[in-house]
Amino acid sequence: MKTLRLRPSKERSLVRRHPWIFDSAIAKGGGDAGETVRVESSEGQFLAWAFYSPASKISARVWSFDETQRIDAAFFRAKIEESVRARARFDIQSDARRLVHGESDGLPGLIVDQYGLGADGVLVAQFLSTGAERWKPVLADALLAATGLTRLYERSDTNARTLEGLPPLAGWLRGDGPVERQLQEHGWRLSLDIATGHKTGFYLDQRDSRHKFAEHARRLGFQRVLNCFCYTGGFTVAALAGGAAHVTSIDSSGPALERAAANVALNGFAADRATFMDADVNASLRGFLDAGRRFDAIVLDPPKFAPTAAHADRAARAYKDINRLGLKLLEPGGVLFTYSCSGGISADLFHKIVASAGADAGVDGYITERLGGAPDHPMTLEFPEGEYLKGLIVQKKGGAQAVEYAATLPTC
Numbered sequence: 001m002k003t004l005r006l007r008p009s010k011e012r013s014l015v016r017r018h019p020w021i022f023d024s025a026i027a028k029g030g031g032d033a034g035e036t037v038r039v040e041s042s043e044g045q046f047l048a049w050a051f052y053s054p055a056s057k058i059s060a061r062v063w064s065f066d067e068t069q070r071i072d073a074a075f076f077r078a079k080i081e082e083s084v085r086a087r088a089r090f091d092i093q094s095d096a097r098r099l100v101h102g103e104s105d106g107l108p109g110l111i112v113d114q115y116g117l118g119a120d121g122v123l124v125a126q127f128l129s130t131g132a133e134r135w136k137p138v139l140a141d142a143l144l145a146a147t148g149l150t151r152l153y154e155r156s157d158t159n160a161r162t163l164e165g166l167p168p169l170a171g172w173l174r175g176d177g178p179v180e181r182q183l184q185e186h187g188w189r190l191s192l193d194i195a196t197g198h199k200t201g202f203y204l205d206q207r208d209s210r211h212k213f214a215e216h217a218r219r220l221g222f223q224r225v226l227n228c229f230c231y232t233g234g235f236t237v238a239a240l241a242g243g244a245a246h247v248t249s250i251d252s253s254g255p256a257l258e259r260a261a262a263n264v265a266l267n268g269f270a271a272d273r274a275t276f277m278d279a280d281v282n283a284s285l286r287g288f289l290d291a292g293r294r295f296d297a298i299v300l301d302p303p304k305f306a307p308t309a310a311h312a313d314r315a316a317r318a319y320k321d322i323n324r325l326g327l328k329l330l331e332p333g334g335v336l337f338t339y340s341c342s343g344g345i346s347a348d349l350f351h352k353i354v355a356s357a358g359a360d361a362g363v364d365g366y367i368t369e370r371l372g373g374a375p376d377h378p379m380t381l382e383f384p385e386g387e388y389l390k391g392l393i394v395q396k397k398g399g400a401q402a403v404e405y406a407a408t409l410p411t412c
């Protein structure tokens with residue numbers, strides 16, 4: 001058994017059961033890619049069993065803090081079963097779900113989504129760490145055993161693998177079948193392609209936000225909605241399902257827009273209620289401002305501008321820019337659903353960015369809700385980095401709704 005010896009006082013985060021060990025914390029020792037190593041304090045006390053990543057800045061990630069735990073197939077079966085059991089208790093209004101969410105489920109670098117709950121269901125997995133890669137056959141078998149499914153598609157074709165020194169990989173790992181699927185979430189259906197879609201094919205993490213958006217459309221009677229970074233039209237379909245008169249959707253991906261239009265049709269909405277723009281969001285927002293257009297509701301759900309805290313400065317400017325433009329384009333009383341899925345931007349910082357966007361736009365608004373990812377993308381007490389997705393609902397001040405609201409505010 002190989003050992004990692006930490007530098008003095010570098011054991012603190014492990015004692016708090018945080019699962020990452022940075023290369024700067026290691027005094028000596030190492031292992032092969034994905035190999036299980038014993039992690040010790042500078043004084044030789046056991047701290048954790050972890051897997052080693054020679055190429056990564058995070059040199060090791062913890063499998064277990066229990067010295068008596070053997071890291072073997074039975075260990076992984078138990079972890080997967082626990083993840084699946086937890087999902088049975090979460091409120092998931094969909095036949096698609098995230099089954100394993102990496103560190104939050106005690107399996108660093110393993111992401112698994114399930115599309116379809118019946119026998120025709122399929123699992124789509126990303127093995128993003130050397131540890132997940134090393135145990136891939138065991139994990140694949142355990143996932144199928146725990147779900148009773150027979151098909152697993154691998155989507156390990158992402159940049160995160162490069163950081164771990166692993167090559168991109170994609171294709172059927174177990175079984176095979178169609179890669180085109182449909183899912184049902186809340187009251188609508190959405191199609192996706194597990195082989196060519198982003199990540200595992202779909203952004204399941206925004207499920208409950210889409211539902212909230214539909215509810216707002218219903219309650220406030222949105223006429224003109226703008227969905228920025230629409231991907232395959234999840235928020236577009238939600239708004240139409242909530243009765244929005246018209247939705248303009250922008251994305252820079254042609255295939256995503258084609259599918260978004262198909263998803264509008266799939267739900268039986270008239271094509272003239274939706275407009276799709278293959279364009280850059282920032283440029284489009286500026287164009288709308290110049291043209292004097294206004295919207296009752298705007299969604300800003302951009303891609304990850306800051307993959308790590310090191311990118312936070314530049315990302316903050318990019319978030320601020322689109323939020324400033326978005327707030328200007330809203331009618332008074334209109335609502336903004338705005339998000340950051342950047343791990344490097346905390347909820348606090350995101351709030352400050354949107355506030356400063358408002359200040360620059362000369363716009364104030366009520367923050368009526370703070371949002372996070374759907375519950376099957378959990379954060380945990382031990383792993384705050386699990387909170388990657390954060391959002392705010394901001395209702396622009398002024399206008400009929402805001403005046404009515406202010407008039408009914410309690411006086412004490």
Ligand code: SAH
Pocket residue numbers: 202203206229230231232233234235250251252253256279280281282301302303
């Ligand atoms: N809200 C979506 C997910 C958005 S993912 C949902 O609920 O499913 C982010 C999207 O932003 C991707 O589809 C990507 O193609 C798009 N994108 C990235 N940069 C862009 C840009 N500069 N302008 C327009 N779209 C962009």
